[in-house]
Amino acid sequence: MKYKFQILCLLSFILVLPSCSSENLAEELEIIEEPEVVEEPEPEIIRTTAIPESVQRPGDAEKGEQYLFSGDYMSAGIPYDAWLRLYGEDNSNILNRIGDNAVISYDNTAFITKNGVRAVAPNCLNCHSSFINDEYVIGLGQHDGDYTTNRADNVALLTTAINSVYGANSPEAISYQQFAKSITALGPKTMTLSRGVNPANKIAEVLVSHRDKNTLEWQDDPLVDLPDEVIPTDVPAWWLLKKKNAMFFNAMGRMDFCKSFIGASLLTIDGTEKAIEVDEKVEDILAYIYSLEAPDYPFEVNSDLAGEGKVVFENTCSSCHGTYGEQETYPNFLVALESIQTDPELSNHYNTPSELNTYFLDWFNNGWFGTFGSPLEIVPEGGYVAPPLDGIWATAPYLHNGSVPTLMDMLNSKARPEFWKRSFDNADYDTNKVGWNYTVETGQSDKNTYNTNLKGYGNGGHIFGDELTNTERLALLEYLKTL
Template identity: 40%
Template sequence: MNTDRQSRPLRHAGLLVLILAVGACTSESSDPPLPRALTLQAAGPIPASPQREGDAARGREALLTENYVGCGLPASAWRQLQGSTPIATLSGRNEASENLPYFLNAVTDDDGVDLVVNNCLSCHGATLFGEVVIGLGNEFADFTGNPSTAVERAGLAISDMAEAAAWERYADRIAAISPHVQMPTIGSNPANNLTFALMAYRDPDTHAWSDTPLLPLPTQQPPPVSVPPWWRMKKKHAMFNLGEGRGDHARYMMAASMMCIDELDELQAIDEYAPDIRAYITSLEPPIWPFSIDTGLAEKGQTIFEQTCSACHGRYGETSEYPNLLVDIEVLGSDPALMEQARDTGGPWVEWFRRSYYGKNTQVLPGSGYVAPPLDGIWATGPYLHNGSVPTIAHVLDSSTRPEIWMSLASDGNDRADYDTERLGWRYKPVTLEQTESLDSNELKRIYNTNRHGHSNSGHRFGDALSEAERAAVVEYLKTL
């Protein structure tokens, strides 16, 4: 009996609960029918917004203990299904959660049922060479299957009536969003689509869950997202790829509660500690490059970087600065699907957000391109570009070498041998369409096909103008960030 097969799908069903991503932009019109299209924000610097202060230590505790999602599996069922499958734990948690995987919190619901609920680290945490790194986007999360299948089957392990009721509530929510969050490739994240689907089933004013959608549902072919690392948040004026998350970031971070928090007073309770969580997130630092560095080459690379890259990605070191620049899609040339989804269909979702609890002190302003992110810890965050379409930094800098169809050779981030220290990223192999025909299901899930909608590896060709030696120097420099 292979117990590994139980835990993985359950975890990844749970991942859906945690994805924080709100796309689209504002619209003041509430006259039905709501316009679906939006006018996007023009490219340029994004201004800062005032943020609420918080206590980072309290934020860590809340992040890893509180029930801000509102539903999950009964603990008894989870223990039975998990069995002796090895787990990665985190130190410094409360007694109830200390023996759980780092991405789960132990909570008790209002009916006295002990639950295990996902926390933010389901997507915003990952193991790197054997250590849990809080804030590192999980690029190995598996959203390729129907999450409802795993959750429904978990019901086989539940008989207590109170536990069954708690499970069924969770299963209902997963069933509602399932059609909209299934991805073709492991590591691709359906964040934006998940958020839109959850909005569709909620009344924005009362936050009550509806068994039928109240808004148009998003596509069933979600544009993929590569989860950005949290340690960049301290520099960012706006959250998310399109720079749409403006205003109070702590309020945005509460969006994980869209899954099962149905009462406004519960949201208010979460809002009490949300600034603490934000404070903790902004206190995080990136992991340090664990391999050797050619410092001479890195110094050359820094010069080149600052001449060619810093205008968008900023400067690092003692004179650190970050421009918070939204780059127009026409300039960037990257896959436009994420932006187009907001532009063409985001109207109702933006209006929902504006009316909701989350919309107070926030603005949803998606841009006409993508934000050039800070590059701190960039070495650990592959694959690259907003959709994870480019496997290594070297490929980002030389677009002519980018694989059209490729298979990740790493199943998680724990094996140093899976990491390519020359090109900066997880090892992969290029494959042809013909070769994919002989792959089984598990292998196909690891295939990234850039020909799929939203998966293009186009754009960001700025490194093409550099010589091979210059690119190598820049790669070496990026190891130091």
């Protein structure tokens, strides 16, 4: 919601007072002999930049679905039998996969490595699908991930076990080595300070710090120093991508979106030969992502109130977030930090000169990703995208760092909790405030408490709804349920 109304309205104040008798109200009014005249401030200019369109490669959505669910875009992983012993069979098979994958959890994929080993590694659905109200939704960002621990802690033990069972020089042990190296590098560098946020940006930084920009070959010693801090992000919904001219919250992913998908393969990829093979297929994944639609709100909607909320939305929010219905529009605006005022750390991280940023931009723009075939371009300009709002009811928590638990809190920045905790039960949903049920805490007691005082975890900014009345907010919430 991008226009900030700062008009102090005496009438609106009276309308939201507790009910009282007309005599008492008259007495209250008699106190005000000469109402203070409040001068209206000049309307704040919301500084935006229109993001230029990036023409994308066409693909086959059906093929993309199959490759996303069961494809071999990973090159190394845990031996299949060892994976089953560790995690057991998952017979839910919610992706309706066949063969080895029929008993593998949806967020992992079984495949055959180049040296003929049956292996299992995480897939894209690990972060880009989730459950809400006990319904599995592909494309819904992972809202309950736990990255607060060092995932490398058990690598040494698992390596010893694999070497013992299969032999240190066995094909299984050899194909597992790159997976082990990557997790060892990622583990201590990608730990978040609260559950529910994602270290995606730091994961990318760690992986590219260990790979040659042209050959993509792994380097045991990092090529650039990385800070220990992790700037958290939420995971945006995939179904929004079809409307967007740039990827990521700060819109720095430009040109070929398909190339960015290959970034997931950097976990285990063994060079450009495999990258070229994956590049030929990710255009189908993009077509599949473009085919996804936002899930419908599953609870009751007050249609009359939603109609009133549509008017509020079109007067307050649509110029940046677009319009919805038969004739949809979306302006693709990048909003400046001084206008949006949300936590600046993610934007500043890539928009501030540093050795890391010089390396990062050169690695993508001048290496294989930026020069082979259809190039990916990384363009950090500062600020954050005003995203489309399709299916916004399902995408709590809100803001780019997941710092606001409900839409009602989004519309009233003064009510946002400093410390808040949720159950991480995907059915623990608040239909009144539209988002997660939560408790207000006095401090961070454990990983399930979101602490907005931490660097990168701030919940300020986006105050455009603060001047709405409670009645307008309730109507707007009802309309947002319908998007």
